[in-house]
Amino acid sequence: MTIDKPRLRVRNLPENALHVCLACGDAKPRGSVSALRKKGWLQVLDSADTPRAWTCPACPEVGEPIQRAVTKAGVVRFRTIMTLPSGKQQWRTWNTLVEARAHVAKVRAGIEAGEDVGTKAETVEALCERWLKGKRKVRPVTREGYYFALRPVVRRLGQRQVGSLRLNDVRGLIDWMETEGASTGKALGAPGIRAAMIAFAQVLDLAVAEKVLDANPARDKTVELPSVRGRAGFGNLEWWEWDTLLQFRDTADADPYAALWRLTLTGLTRADICGLRWSDVDLDAGTVTVSQGRVSLQGQRFIEANEGQRSIIGEPKSGQRWRTVEPDRLHPGTMALLRALKARQAADRLKAGTAYDTSHDLVLVDALGAPVRPEWYSDRFRHLCDDAGVKRIHLHSCRHSLAKRMDDLRVPMAARAALLGHRVDVHLSTYLPSATSTGTNDALDLLGSGTRQSAAE
Template sequence: MSKRQQLPPQIRKVEVKDRASGKTVVRYQVTVDAGISPETGKRKQTRKRFTTEKDARDYLSTTQAAVAAGTYVARSKRTVRQVIDEWLASKHNLKPSTVLGHKSKLSAVKDELGEVEVQKLTKGHLDDLVKRLRAGEVEGRSAWSPRSVNYMLSILTSALESECKQGNVVRNVAALVERVDESGRAEMKTLTEDEMFRILDHECRDRHLWTLALYGLRRGEIAGLKWSSVDLSAGTVTVEENRVVVERQVLTGTPKSRKSRRILPMPTEVVDVLKAARKRQLEDRLAAGSQYGSGEYVASNQLGEPLHPDAITSRWEKLLRDLGIPAVRLHDARHSCATLMHLRGVPIAVIAAWLGHASAAFTMATYAHSQDDALKAAASSFGRVVTTRDTETGVT
């Protein structure tokens, strides 16, 4: 008969009272050195009891191997709420509007799963949350779109990835959740060339705003454009400020990305429209007197106060109704500009720079819908008789 092995120093027998029977029983208590705590700088130890010596030895062996490999995760009661709050607090370089957007989407996770210990968070928890968000079954929230769900999953994945790197969780369960198919999203609608020029030629108080939109500026860029960024003599518009609505708050900051900061040379007709708007606002100042605001924004009301971005959208919708043009989003005016430039032969790289896109590849993917018409135009060049109309690009 083999001699019984002596217990290693990390395992010792202890006598405890069994809760069910009330009798004294023997347990095997394992104490393992789990490395140094990054928070305190002190040695960490993990302690656990087992009913059998074999289970205790197996646990000791597995744990020591994980500690040596740097993959051991100590038991923690940190909650999902704590993890999200700490991750958001660590995002020092994000724009306030981006942080607010992150907080808004992650608030659903905190409300529903905030008290769950992050080490006990499962894929099932998140699958169930996604299902209920999509169905509008989460109290106080309307049904979420695929895009909103995927946005939430993306930033939650980033937060849990940080936990993995810090050694606080074994795996990133958010990365395991299947993303919702966004292929059913409505395609962007673009204005026809005739509709674009009807808007550009329409005399109204906000004509300069629609001109800027049809020449490729985002709503936030229009709302954030100051007269100090408009050089009427040189005919340029410098995009350097953004006013956006996040969670019903108007936030002013830098443009969407580094490439969004740009100086755009404007055609003479655009400069003329801006000059007329500037003159009208100066007349408003004289009429309002001391009640007039700063008047520093290009998009201002008659009292010199900056227009709320949502007010710009409302005015756009009224304009289309007045002109009898089918409803399209204000942002689609920007898409219309890019599509027209594309169909007229302007290189994608130039369109990307004009629109302030991060890359030409994104621009190509966004405006792929205009490829069909562009290819048809190119096909005509193979005919035996090539007319001036076939080859004219009309680039301005």
């Protein structure tokens, strides 16, 4: 933004305006004008170019369509007030000044491009795109998931004006997805329909917030989504019995990546394995720490947005995924296999010389040190299943197998969730068997114990 622009039309300025921030009242630090500008303080001039006030780095500049506001609880918020091409004012409230300025820039760019941003005439496709761009706090792979979930919505309603959407349009969208909503022209499955509608409801929440819609038709109580067959529990998940898991382990121990298959059988996800660094492995302490993940990007637009990278590294999916495990407790010899893998990679590096990729610290690499594609790891898992003579399951279902084993052994629920990197409520909703469960049986045992004691007395 241009320093010292625009100028202020002097009206009712406080007497100490030259010594404090005009917006928040914070005292101006000592120093020259140039020194203060380097710190982010900006002079406010009047029409005669006379300095009359200051704004601090934490507050909007004079002339920005942003207001600083303080809630009753004393929390600072920033309100954007944008005049749209229709003449309508759009009011939005943001947690930070950075978010508010980003919104202003986005709306201005849309107006310059001739888009009907935030108006009834804006198309559903444009609103979906704008909503996706606003999802700055989610991981790129999550944003990519939203994009693919919304594709049926865009195919059906993309050119409709947002302001014209009604409840019947939403119902018709669901009917259409149930018959021909897939990209192949066939019916879209219940999980795909639910994902599309969950994302679309959030998109239309933005239209409601901008007062383009009076109510969100996707959240109407009469809208019914198809149910996913089955109930939570092991009966609806694929998993291995424990002896089958050990049979796979015995075969996988002959694989060059035996150590990583051991970690997979300890509950680490593919993203955990692909993002694992040697700095996360303490060979002396016998621990492996999950501190980042590496996932694939499928959409070309997301690959291009990440400078052509087909996989990205980021923080774990949730706070619970940050965890440290001691794999030898479950699979003795795992740390020895990790030592052997590290020694082999050192030999590969000597053999390859300058051709070896040393730009990272990843554990899962090929003979030239390049990161292995996450898809390759899944493909290799299926081949090992065939070699071991066991039923093919999805790589992720190794975690289901561990959960089932822990349920059989009546491991405390909090301990189960901690090993797999879940919250307890997520673990329960995913793995609670429909017929029996450790949690419900433990509760009945405790209640029954109290009942029996009272009867004896």
